[in-house]
Amino acid sequence: MLVVYFRLAVTFRLVKKTIMEQQLFPHGPVEKCNVKLNAVGDALYVIGGKWKLRIIIALSEGHRRFNEIQRTIKGISAKMLSNELKDLEINGFVKRTVHTGTPVVVEYEPTDYTHTLNAVLTSLADWGIMHREKLRREG
Numbered sequence: 001m002l003v004v005y006f007r008l009a010v011t012f013r014l015v016k017k018t019i020m021e022q023q024l025f026p027h028g029p030v031e032k033c034n035v036k037l038n039a040v041g042d043a044l045y046v047i048g049g050k051w052k053l054r055i056i057i058a059l060s061e062g063h064r065r066f067n068e069i070q071r072t073i074k075g076i077s078a079k080m081l082s083n084e085l086k087d088l089e090i091n092g093f094v095k096r097t098v099h100t101g102t103p104v105v106v107e108y109e110p111t112d113y114t115h116t117l118n119a120v121l122t123s124l125a126d127w128g129i130m131h132r133e134k135l136r137r138e139g
Contacts (some may be wrong), residue, residue, distance in 0.1 A: 032082060046091050047117065051076055051084045056114055057121060064107040093117075 047053055051073065058072045070081050085108060088094040092113045101106040 012076060035115055047093075049084075051080060052088060053117075053121065053124070055081070055088060056110065059094065059108060059110045060114065060121075064109060066106060066108070069108065 032053050047056070050057075051091065054076075055069065058069050061072075063069050063072050066078075066081065066085075070076060070078060073081070076084075085094055085096070089096050089108075092111055094114070095109050095111050097109070098109045
């Protein structure tokens with residue numbers, strides 16, 4: 001009886017482990033596609049849109065103050081920049097520091113987490129250059 005119970009317990013653990021592995025590491029093409037789609041969706045939710053990556057690049061290039069960032073990024077309104085900086089701060093990409101004094105100075109800086117995007121930004125920039133050249137050749 002004890003042997004039967006032990007075998008059932010081992011079988012249950014193996015089945016449970018297999019189910020968990022399939023959820024974390026899917027094996028079929030549809031599941032793999034869904035994992036990629038969800039991952040890209042998560043990434044675009046956080047860094048997507050017209051302005052966020054441009055703000056991150058401006059910050060990474062050393063621009064720290066609000067007006068300086070706004071002057072660097074052509075076409076962004078103060079309200080949009082403010083909203084995007086808040087979103088980036090919430091998601092851990094930007095640190096906001098207020099220096100009290102006269103006048104009050106607010107500075108923004110990229111966090112260490114921002115540097116996890118370096119490969120993505122480099123790839124996007126390289127692709128953008130290649131695409132612009134392609135359009136010039138064809139047009």
